[in-house]
Amino acid sequence: MKALILALLIQTLPFQTPQERLSERLDNLQSADAEQATPLVDEILALWATSGSDTIDLLMDRGETALAADNADIAARMFDHVTRLEPDYAEGWLRAAQVAFEMQDYGYALEALNTTLALEPRRFDAYYLLGSTLEAAEQPEAALEAYQEALTIYPAYELAGRGAARMRAQLAGRAL
Numbered sequence: 001m002k003a004l005i006l007a008l009l010i011q012t013l014p015f016q017t018p019q020e021r022l023s024e025r026l027d028n029l030q031s032a033d034a035e036q037a038t039p040l041v042d043e044i045l046a047l048w049a050t051s052g053s054d055t056i057d058l059l060m061d062r063g064e065t066a067l068a069a070d071n072a073d074i075a076a077r078m079f080d081h082v083t084r085l086e087p088d089y090a091e092g093w094l095r096a097a098q099v100a101f102e103m104q105d106y107g108y109a110l111e112a113l114n115t116t117l118a119l120e121p122r123r124f125d126a127y128y129l130l131g132s133t134l135e136a137a138e139q140p141e142a143a144l145e146a147y148q149e150a151l152t153i154y155p156a157y158e159l160a161g162r163g164a165a166r167m168r169a170q171l172a173g174r175a176l
Contacts, residue, residue, distance in 0.1 A: 022047045026122050029154050037156045048120065049091050056086050063095055067102075075099045083112075090119040094126050101129060106137045124154040131163050140167045140174075 016024070025044050032040055051057055063078030076099045082092035097112035110133060116126045131146035144167035150160035 018047055018050065026153065029156075032156060034156045034158065037154065041154070045125070048123070051086065051089055051091065053086065056082055056089060056092070059085070060092070060095065063099075067095075067099065072099050072103050076103070083115075088119060090116045090123060090126075093119065094123065094129070097126070097129055097133075101133050101136070104136070106133050109133045110137075122153055124150045124157055124160070127153070128157065128160045128163065131160065131167075135163065135167065140170045143167050144171065 022044060025040050025047070029037055029040050029044070049060075051060065059078050059082045063075045063082070066072070066074035066078060076096070079092055079096040079099060082089065083096055086092060093112045093116040097109045097116060100106070100109035100112060110130070113126055113130045113133065116123055117130070120126070127146050127150035131143045131150065134140075134143035134146055144164055147160045147164035147167060150157050151164060154160070
């Protein structure tokens with residue numbers, strides 16, 4: 001009897017692919033307040049981080065470990081291996097951009113972020129990093145646009161909201 005009930009439950013529950021789950025979570029993020037957004041963002045980031053490859057996962061782990069140990073050179077090498085082995089994996093490009101940003105190599109950071117967003121245009125975290133990179137490169141108009149793109153996808157994104165406010169204030173100061 002339990003098996004029959006379980007079988008009926010399984011048949012009535014819709015199966016979602018990871019892409020369908022991702023799209024649904026991103027749609028839900030549009031109307032979520034900060035508290036509701038937290039578990040959605042956690043799941044979205046986990047879905048984006050899924051590579052499907054043990055080799056890529058190992059390289060990503062080593063890169064993250066190197067980043068945590070403030071060893072940007074090793075991290076950059078690990079993420080470079082990831083982008084060469086799996087050029088369609090947006091997470092690898094995003095991490096490469098993050099390291100480049102930390103090393104103040106804004107040109108490469110922008111290239112890697114462009115690739116990230118070409119592969120996954122809903123990456124609010126990539127738009128935030130793009131805004132930060134453009135802000136550091138003293139391009140406030142473009143930085144504001146990037147922060148606003150992040151907020152379009154994830155309206156409760158506090159860091160992007162603060163970045164956009166900073167750029168608006170900077171641009172308003174220029175206009176005076």
